[in-house]
Amino acid sequence: MNESSSLLTLTLGPIAHGGHTVARHDDRVVFVRHGLPGETVRVRLSDAAPQARFWRGDVVEVLEAGPDRQEHPWSDACALDAARAGRAPVGGAEFGHVSLPAQRRLKAQVLAEQLQRLAGVQLETTVEAVDDDADRGLQWRTRMAFAVTPDGRLGMHAHRSEEILPIRSMPLASPPIQELALWDLQWQGIARVEVAAPANGTQPLLILWPVEGLQEKEQGRALKRAVAQIPEGVSAAVMDPGSQQLLRWRGRSWVKESANGFEYRVTGEGFWQIHRKAPQTLMDAALGFLGDGGFLPEGAAVADLYAGAGLFTAPLAAAVGEQGSVLSVEGSPGTSRDARKNFHGNPWVEIVQGKVERVLRRHPRTLDAVIIDPPRAGAGKAVVQQLVASGPRAIAYVSCDPASFARDVGLFAAAGWELSGLRAFDLYPNTHHLETVALMTPGR
Template sequence: MSSNSVSPHSAATGKHEGPGTELVVDVGPIAHGGHFVARHEGRVIFVRHGIPGEKVRIRLTDSGDSSRFWRADVVDVLEASPDRVQHFWKPADSPGSWRRGGPPVGGAELGHVSLGRQRSLKAEVLAEQLKRLAGLDLATEVEPVGDADDAGLGWRTRASFAVTAKGRLGMHAHRSDAVIPVHEMPLAHPGINDLRLWDLDLTGIARVEVAVPANGSRPLVLLAPEEGTSPKRLHGILTRLPQDISVASFDAAKGHVLQLRGRTWVQESAAGHEYRVTGEGFWQIHKDAPETLVNAVTGYLSGGGYLQPGAAVADLYAGAGLFTAPLADAVGVTGSVLSVEGAPGTSRDARKNLHGEPQVEIVQGRVERVLHQRARSFDSLVLDPPRAGAGKAVVRQLMETGPRAIAYVSCDPASFARDLGYFHQGGWRLESLRAFDLYPHTHHLETVGLLVPAS
């Protein structure tokens, strides 16, 4: 059957091929974002839950005559890749979920692919983005992180859940408002599953955030109440949660966190330091990510002689200070570290975490504004922006500060490659690059690059 064929279930013979239509296609290469490229009568379709080389039946989830491309899920595998494995999580298995009448949950879109092939696919995405956006021909291995025998499971120390209309714990389908009940989360740290939040009646709650530090310190459950939820309803949920965990309510729009029991923060550990992280404050979610990234960053900067006693360095988009603390260790009291973070709550955490380091200056504000107000030179910089990347204006400002090296930590290969192109235009080059599989069974990866002036 050709890749342009329509399944017997399709409504397509001369009719509009809208959502719900089923087609048979050949799966092509992976694209950035966790989907694969297929074609139907010249139309590009971004297909999730396939593997390159497979022939599959797909169900359109987003389509239209005026759309530049369509989106679809695999509902049946007609010719399987040798890299296809049984999905580890029933609600995230696309063919099985559609046979049961609905879409799979998001967050484990590569769970049907062997771990080795997952990493090679992620390496392909990174190489394609570097070529297309930065003009670089560079193949980089995506390194595994964590225990060799963990099957890529149990690594998430943080998890976010929705709540179904019936008050049960759930997760969203990809690009959908549909909330699907869940009764386990195999990617989550065992401490999250041990809470058994799916046993609770969560009526009146819109969202649940959970943080379980890998160091064994006290977990935190954050409840986001729906408008009008009474204190009595919150108390009823509180009494059913284990007594040895902290519980707080939060308003994501206003950034308010209200203590219900215990603390409104968790205690994290990395690189010989303790870190307080409040509420929804950012922290790397893989249990081994903080140590892995700190070692990569400090290894690059120290190994190149860019980080040594007395140096002036900056940690930009610094969060709670994951990199700031080891940078302060390296430069000593004769050096200086400028730590810049935009989120007020997270910046307050950084002040508490670094209060005993006189060589550290904590500044809360947008990176571009702080750099403009505090024109100064640095020996080296650490740049760890959000998924959107730093952007052209910030890259230009960074080069103007005259550092000898920049360690760029990125969770998005597209924004990283785009920014790398800006650095190249400004006369800088990529000296070294490492990529880490910090998010097994998802399309995400983390990169750490060392950039230096080309001259």
């Protein structure tokens, strides 16, 4: 396909799951990024095989802009700036061209469409802001992962590409991460740089992934050069390419996180919500559904599934007290070890490492209430069936993906359960992602 045939003029249709708008060309569906419904744009096709069921493309010129279009706050991720410069935009801020109120409306539309299509549920939900719009949806990420270009510059991948593009800034990163100015440093011999800077202001941590295949001495020199340029007061750890073990290099290999007065140790490779206000927001929503509904009486038997380091385990343990019991299940061995350290003083909390479906199958029990926070793939049929069999009066379901969430709502519905409450939060401003917290209860 030559340059002229790879460009189309399209009028964009509705938003779709994944952050694309849907357009049509000669009876073929084209999924278009960086546009808005109703706009007329020039699109460069990125995936347009003749036999493909649908094509993909990116906006490179806006002919008729929609009223919700704004100037993108990050040039490296701006599709129009990238097109003018003859490069691709980096991923990570694909909604930056959309005003924040409109971003939330689009996300609400996607959530409603997925619930209708996959679960047969008619429900309109407002996507709630967790920050003042005056900050333009910037400076919220407390965790970042960067690639490194062949010449040692910090970079990020282009969308759906292995190409690494150098970056000069990262406006979505929190101020403590921006102050490190990692993009101004040299990273020869390093393949990946991760940074965690807790919102509570405690010591940040960098994790360095050496380039695979380096000789031991060469790798050691690369790590020493990299760590020497990191400011004092920042911990550094190394992910060993062979063993996939995290090795402490300077300071400690974990960070101290906190939410609503609870403190957590989280290893560098462990999971923690990335928006600075996400832990408190999600804890308040999930515990609000269960607590306000009277589902967490003292002495209750409860569970925190896909528990990570125990974000929800801590308030559950406080709610049910020493006469109750909390089952906390996490699949990652490292993160499960964090949970053991975090709750070693709470004998009524049982920490189990393993896949949720296997743990529930091997150790069936009766539960009064449950919180689940599965990865993007959702809980799935086996877990839903096992949860229903455990007989809880309520389940708080925390989700980062509207499609897998809606599928699981449908699975619960097939088992006679109802979606009794739903809140949605804009915890990923300037991206197409959102977070939901739902209350699932047995049907009457």
